[in-house]
Amino acid sequence: MSFLIFNNVYSMNVVRDQISQNYSKLLSQYVEDTDNTLKEFDNYLFHLYSDPDVINMDLYAIETDDYVLAKQRVFNKLSRQLDIYTLVNTFFVYSPVTGDLLVSTRENTYYYDRVQTVKQFISENAATRPNDSSNGNWLVMTAASGDNYLMKINKDLGAGLSGGILIKMSSLAEPLSRWNTGPGGGALVVAPSGETLTTMFFPLERYRQFSDQLQLEPSRVRIVKDKEEDEQFLIVREGSTHAALEFELIIAEKNMLQNLPYLQLAIYFLPVGGAAVLAVYLIYLQRILVKPLTQLMRGMRRIGQGELSVRLHEGGSTEFAFLITTFNNMVDQIEHLKISVYEEKIRVQLAEFKHLQVQINPHFYMNSLNIIYNLAALKDTKAVQKMALHLADYFRFIMRTNRTTMTLEDEIAHIRNYLEIQAMRYPDDLVFQLEIPEPYKHVEIPPLVVQPFVENAIIHGFTKAYGAFEIRVRAERDAEAPNDFFLLRIEDNGKGFQAELLSQLNSAQYLDQSGDEHLGIWNVRHRLQMNFGREVGIQFGNREDHGAVVTLRLPWHKHGEGKKDHDELAGRG
Numbered sequence: 001m002s003f004l005i006f007n008n009v010y011s012m013n014v015v016r017d018q019i020s021q022n023y024s025k026l027l028s029q030y031v032e033d034t035d036n037t038l039k040e041f042d043n044y045l046f047h048l049y050s051d052p053d054v055i056n057m058d059l060y061a062i063e064t065d066d067y068v069l070a071k072q073r074v075f076n077k078l079s080r081q082l083d084i085y086t087l088v089n090t091f092f093v094y095s096p097v098t099g100d101l102l103v104s105t106r107e108n109t110y111y112y113d114r115v116q117t118v119k120q121f122i123s124e125n126a127a128t129r130p131n132d133s134s135n136g137n138w139l140v141m142t143a144a145s146g147d148n149y150l151m152k153i154n155k156d157l158g159a160g161l162s163g164g165i166l167i168k169m170s171s172l173a174e175p176l177s178r179w180n181t182g183p184g185g186g187a188l189v190v191a192p193s194g195e196t197l198t199t200m201f202f203p204l205e206r207y208r209q210f211s212d213q214l215q216l217e218p219s220r221v222r223i224v225k226d227k228e229e230d231e232q233f234l235i236v237r238e239g240s241t242h243a244a245l246e247f248e249l250i251i252a253e254k255n256m257l258q259n260l261p262y263l264q265l266a267i268y269f270l271p272v273g274g275a276a277v278l279a280v281y282l283i284y285l286q287r288i289l290v291k292p293l294t295q296l297m298r299g300m301r302r303i304g305q306g307e308l309s310v311r312l313h314e315g316g317s318t319e320f321a322f323l324i325t326t327f328n329n330m331v332d333q334i335e336h337l338k339i340s341v342y343e344e345k346i347r348v349q350l351a352e353f354k355h356l357q358v359q360i361n362p363h364f365y366m367n368s369l370n371i372i373y374n375l376a377a378l379k380d381t382k383a384v385q386k387m388a389l390h391l392a393d394y395f396r397f398i399m400r401t402n403r404t405t406m407t408l409e410d411e412i413a414h415i416r417n418y419l420e421i422q423a424m425r426y427p428d429d430l431v432f433q434l435e436i437p438e439p440y441k442h443v444e445i446p447p448l449v450v451q452p453f454v455e456n457a458i459i460h461g462f463t464k465a466y467g468a469f470e471i472r473v474r475a476e477r478d479a480e481a482p483n484d485f486f487l488l489r490i491e492d493n494g495k496g497f498q499a500e501l502l503s504q505l506n507s508a509q510y511l512d513q514s515g516d517e518h519l520g521i522w523n524v525r526h527r528l529q530m531n532f533g534r535e536v537g538i539q540f541g542n543r544e545d546h547g548a549v550v551t552l553r554l555p556w557h558k559h560g561e562g563k564k565d566h567d568e569l570a571g572r573g
Contacts, residue, residue: 182252461494
C-alpha cells in the first residue's frame, strides 16, 4: 500500500508538470499572437493619417457637404474594419478643436453607451495622460458602466484630428474560456497589481480566495486551493509586452487527473488471498451493516426533505431492528407534532388577524358628537338626523369585527359615510369623489384597508391654501398584470408628503419596523400580506402640482359577470 501511494503521488506530479508546461506554452503563444494583433492595430491607426477621407475631414469645414461625405466614407471604412478585426469593439475619430466625434461600434444596440464611453475615455486621456496612448502604449480604462476596455489613441492623424480603438477586456479572455479547463476552471485578464479586469469567465468571489496564495508565490505557474470547496487549481499566468495586462488560465486539478492511467491498478490483484478474504468480509458487512445503515440514512435524508410518510422495513440484526423501529415511531410522532404545530399556527394567525382588525381607532368620535350637539343647539333637526344616520352606519360598520373579508363596494360605502360626516364638519371646504367601476365593486378585501389613508389625508393634508380640499378614491387596471391585479388610488390636493417622509414610507424595511409610529399604515400592510402574500403593496407619492397619492395594489378575483367587465376594461386599456 505504501508503494501504491508513492506511485500515485509521483504520477500526479508528473501529470501536473506536463500539463502546466503545455498550458504555459499555449498561453504564451496566445499572448504573443494577441500582442502581434495589437501591433497590427497600431499600424492601422498610424496609417490612418494618409487616408484621403481623413485628410478631407481635416480640410473642409464641419458644416459643409464635402465634410459630411468624407465623414460617411470614413465611417464605412471603419465599419468594414470591424468585420476584419473581430477583436476590436469600437473605432473612433474625433477632433479636439471642433468636438466632432465619429464612432463605429460592433454593438449597434449599445451605440449611445459606446459614444459616452469614448467621450469619457477621451476626456480622461486628455486630462490625465495626454501622451500615454500616442507613444505606443495601450491604456486600461474603466467605463462608467463598470466594463473594462483596452484603449489606444493616435493623435497624429492630421492637424486637429485623432483616432482610436476600444477593445473590451472580455473579448481578450473569451477565446481562452473555450479551452478545456475542467469544471470550475476558467480564464481571467488581470492588471499587474492583481486587479481583475474580467469577471465573465471565472467567478470573482472564488478568485479573491486565491489572492493571498498568489502573493506568496508570484510565479508563472502556481498551485492554489479553494478551501471552501476543497479543490485545487493550476493557475498559469503570462504577461503582455504591448499592454499592462496579464492573462491567467485557471485549470481544475480534477480535470487534469481524471484520465490518469493508474499504474498501480495491476498491483491490486497481486494479493489474491487477501482480496478473497476481504471480499467475503465485505459481503458479510454489506448484508449485516451497510445495507441497513444505508436504508436508515436514506430514510433520514427523505425525512430531512419533508417526506413524513417514510417508513422503513424492519429486518437485519437485532440492533438495527431496534433502531428502525425507533425511527418509525419517531417519524409518527414528528408527523403528529407537525400537524399540531400547523393547526396552532393557523389559530394564532386568525387571532392576530382579529386583533389587527379591531385596532382601527377613528380619531373623530368626539368631533362628531360635538357637531351633533352644535346642530341640535341651532335646532337644525334635518342636519342632526343626517349626521346621526351617517354616524350610526359608521359605527355599525366599525363594530362588525366578525368579518375577515368584505366587498370593495361595502368598504367604499363606509368611506362615503365617513366623508359625509367630515363634509358636515367642514362645510364648503371639503369635496370628494368615489370612482369605482362596476367590475371592481365585487372584489373581496379585508375590512378597513382604505379608511386609514382617507383619514390621514384629512388629518395631515387638509389645507385651504388651494381652495376646497378635495379627496378622490378611484380604481383602475394594473398595466403590468391586468388579469391578476388592479390599483386603488387615494388622492388629495393638500400639502403632500415631505421628501424625507416619502422616502421612509416607501421603504419596506421602515414599514416592517414602524408599527408604533404609523400604526394605521402598518396595520393595513400587515393584514394585506397576511391575506394575499407579498405580491400586494402600498406605494406613496406626490402629485405633480400639489397633494398626496397613495396607491394600493390589490389582487383581482374574477367572479361571474365581473370577469367579463374587467376583461372589457383591460381590452380597452
